[in-house]
Amino acid sequence: MDEFQVIETPAAFDEAVRRLRDGEGPIAVDAERASGFRYSQRAYLIQMFRRGSGTFLFDPPQIPDFSALQDAIRSEEWVLHAASQDLACLREVGLDPERIFDTELAARLLGMPRVGLASVVEELLDIKLAKEHSASDWSTRPLPQSWLKYAALDVELLVDVRERLGARLEEDGKAELAAEEFDAVLHRAAKPPAAEPWRRLSGIHAMRSPRNLAVARELWLSRDALATELDVAPGRLVPDASLLAVARTLPSTRRALADLREFNGRASRTELDRWWGAVERGLATTDLPQVRVPSDAPPPPRAWAARHPEADARLRLAKAAVTEVAEQMNMPVENLLTPDHLRRVAWTPPAETTAEAIGEALRALGAREWQVAATSQRIAVAFVEAAQSVEDATSDAS
Template identity: 65%
Template sequence: MQVNVIDTREEYLAAVDAIGAGNGPIAIDAERASGFRYSQRAYLIQIFRRGAGTFLFDPPAIGSFSELNAVIREEEWILHAASQDLSCLREVGLDPTRLFDTELGARLVGLPRVGLGTVVEELLGIHLAKEHSAADWSTRPLPQAWLVYAALDVELLVDLREVMGDLIESAGKTAIVAQEFAAVLTRDLKPVREQPWRRLSGLHSLRGIRNLAVARELWLARDAYAREIDTAPGRLVPDSALVAAARTLPATKRDLVAMKDFTGRASRAQLDRWWDAIQVGLGTEDLPPARVSGEVIPPPRVWSDKNPEADKRLKAARAAMAALSADFNVPLENLLTPELLRRLAWNPPAELDLDSIVVALADMGARTWQIEATAPSIHAAFVEAGQSVDAPSEDAS
């Protein structure tokens, strides 16, 4: 079949009218160019609605989708893994008020694998090829095979939502799912990270403060250039190359060129940029701390030495959560995020009663159903762990 991309305002406005005349929920998907471009903008948006058909839009060509949003905003939108697409959809003016996430729904009903192709095959009996999922969707013109793939991604979502809705209802999880979908809509999908350069892979191998300063300046230089030319930073110079330069601290530009580990397509073409960054790092008085201070909780592997009581609480609570996860047929990370459980175990309420656990979970952003499901077990686990710490051994005289 021949699939066309809508890339003019006239075609777009005609499609808005057609979609508005359709019936039922809106199946929607977006394709980005992750790993190829710096931005996470949408380079293709696909929509399907019964009674209207399938529409593929070119967002860079169209610009604002405010007219479409006005027509479909109050309808239920069906997405698969909505948290991956909502940010780029909102960038062009598409912002739902009601959501059905088939990926999250699959998790909550206990499906073992939740990729779209797997879920479609398991629930609808249709094989959905996913060979173009990691393609560079900023390519123009888009190959016809990619467009066919993109259209199929949304054409089955309405059927999938209906079957999954029945599964959710039969499992008695309608209220749980509603809370989770609402949380996706209100979640901050673009959290601002402090000191993002510390995400450099291999940064932990650097020992000196000056080495860290050079790594920071190299990361900042790469990030600025990547943003300028809209290219994924790792495609210019990989993390391993930046860390190698920060570890070696080459004395001259020639030494930097001679480094075999300093690779990447822009490693030589932008040599002055990287050399200047190294010089800034070597000369700056703004030296970064070896470790980030603040509310950072150490990794659980060191808790037995640093905070034995917290270690016992965490281990007891983890065992309780594993049992609850099996009972609810919900993955652990959806029952209660591991990071939240770690925070609670490391810094529990002063009064270790059930009401205090409930308040602490709510303050940390746990949903109502999560609190109701987990608070009693966490409280019991913490109390048991405290008793095992404080109680004298049977051999004590």
């Protein structure tokens, strides 16, 4: 078996930069994080492959400056699988492409039934790709050879996959719309930080008391501070379910907290003073959270029929029309048009029910030109039919 070397010295890095610069064609790129183990989402290994250059495994914690690599390959096409998952950690070390080809997104646009890398490789190249290390702790040092082999294979086959997918996109007449999608992924703005990130606690939506929510908030904030300090995934310290168990129970003493059987996790007792302090703050605060968080999003569609019958009719008929277009184009409906975009336009339609007005509304929400071209006319027709159906139903009732 080939011995894989991790690039962690200035000399090895400079040689890798030179060879990647002198290679041919697109550059396959992947990154491995330690999600589920570390708090940060930083890259702990970055893999690259280019024909005529070879495969390179970079150790980001040991490389203080990636600018020479960025300068050498910035203008080339980078091939990534599910690029949105890796772009942030690549940018964190200064690696940012000018153009990309996303093999997972291409597979979706082609209507492939399974779009994971192993499935795509098997279908296109007839090669079985083992994924046994995908959930490993990539902050481990030294990295085992079996892990490095797995990481190298992830990029060594990507250029071949890109070529097969590119040919299929051309055959299906989807090359231009795919380019729009790749560009949208590359330039999509990062989501702003959540105003109340503690509300991401799994299961918290069932909690209806402001006091219980206040305790949950303080526990989450305390856990998050400790996780940041230790660079450990929060759930590995104390699981969400344990924090919610405390918030539901509202123990009145430190001893009652310690005796709570549902409160477990490796830091549940070693950091008991921290958790008890959080409980005390939650019990004492006058800054109680709202149970319902104001939102500009439409209500859940299941409530539309009672609250807004015409919007409900618009959404039902437009969904059926968009689904039909997606089937004709052989792609998932969510790739043809983001479901939230359709819900928002159906709930608050433009003043004029025309394809042009619908298209402008969709563009304002972030839809791409090809999506507008494929759906706006069908949505406009569905909205007109919806208005007529509601009018007819009203006339019949009277």
